[in-house]
Amino acid sequence: MAIKQNILIAIECNINKGNLRRAKELLSHYYTQYGMDEAYCSTMAVIHIHGGQYPSAQVILEQGLRINAINLDLLFNLAFLQFLRGDIIYAGYLCEKIQTLSNDENLITEVRDLISKIDSSDPSVKRANHRCNICSSEVNRFLPWGGYISPAVSEYQIIGSDIENFSCPRCRAHDRERHMVLFFDTLDFWQENIIGRRVLHMAPEKHIKKIIDLLGTVEYVRGDLYPTSNDVKRINITNINYENNHFDFIICNHVLEHIVDDQKAIKELYRVLKPGGKAVLQTPYSAKIKVSYEDETIVAEQNRLEKFGQADHVRIYGLDFFERLKAAGFEVAIIQNSSLFTKEDAFHYGFNEKEDLILVQK
Known part of the structure; x- marks a missing residue:
């Protein structure tokens, strides 16, 4: 050497x-x-x-x-x-x-x-055309999504990540994290739904998890089917090992599109949520189709990538996604992004201006 x-x-x-x-x-x-x-x-x-x-x-x-x-x-x-x-x-x-x-x-x-x-x-x-609201860095640009972009994304006009402004070059926070934190800041969700509450966070995002860790929750459960750190519990979203009416607030951000039996998962989220409790259930979806596009015979990753837009997605949700939430018993309240943020905000902070906040209540 x-x-x-x-x-x-x-x-x-x-x-x-x-x-x-x-x-x-x-x-x-x-x-x-x-x-x-x-x-x-x-x-x-x-x-x-x-x-x-x-x-x-x-x-x-x-x-x-x-x-x-x-x-x-x-x-x-x-x-x-x-x-x-x-x-x-x-x-x-x-x-x-x-x-x-x-x-x-x-x-x-x-x-x-x-x-x-x-x-x-x-x-x-x-x-410094942009600002990351996670690490407070002024950056000239956000980094684009580096993976393959399926034609299905444009064909169905899927509302999800901002693939052109995906991650912060300093802290690596992705656009969904930045957008979620902006929603929570603007709506004062930290005080209203998290501090002093029991919180379930499925597939917890790194930076949002760090924020909640610093807040005074009564209980903060981080769950994932395949945990990658010791502070995340192994939880199957279709069989959540907690009693009925346990949590005050649930964060489930871009998870359900990965779940084969999503209706069972939605029912489980409803079951463990307290009456009056709220949940944020973000998922990519297409407003172009009324009925979700699903096909159980499509199992190969390459085929799922081409058909559903991502190799580990099992469907493209249509507008019936909101009916699935209601069928489980949830009251659905869509908080429109445009009611809180401008196009200039979306450009400055790097998020998809078309993605609204999907808020439900038991």
């Missing part, structure tokens, strides 16, 4: 001195010993950048990122390359991504220097 690092240091010294030929010779020796790894791709790209060979540098960096998509050296060199090529929007995006991943103060300093160059290179580019 020491020999490997010494070769890389020697290459860097030659690059800094402008001796690109010698740097290439040393890198060729490195390749013979260690092959095309992340360090090779990053170093070769730097040599090409110094030689003004921007297109080939781009190809090499992309090759390295296929080996490791979060290698910080590769990401920084790609950001610098985009800056040199005039794509300051992409360069800024990469800088923000590095800041979320890195704890290296030296690298963070280099990134901040590059951000300053990006800002000064084009006075028309304004940073």
